Amino acid sequence: MNKNKKMPSILQMIKNFSRDLAIYIAKGSPNVTEEDYKERLETCEVCPSFNKHAMRCTTCGCLVEHKAKWKTTVCPEDKWKEQNDKE
Ligand code: SF4
Secondary structure, eight states: OOTTSOOOOHHHHHHHHHHHHHHHHHTTOOBOOHHHHHHHHHHHHTOTTEETTTTEETTTOOBHHHHTTBTTOOOTTSOSOOOTTOO
8 A cells, every 4th residue: 555656637537537437327337246346445455556545546546435336447457356247
């Protein structure tokens, strides 16, 4: 965990969130299972790109507690288990 790692710019975070939200809605707002959600959060907790204070991923700037729920989102560093039944 690195509290001091720089976040993307506000504009870039808005772009990233808007893109993820649009895909999530377009696919019918599917969420991961509770088990996969916990696994994703556990992966973030030990990731050097996780800012625990802000609860954000410093690579994409997203709030991980929301991003991790959405089945259509991916870890920008490819650290989450793949969701095989993406639509
Ligand atoms: S989304 Fe990926 S890169 Fe970002 S904090 Fe979580 S595991 Fe790390």
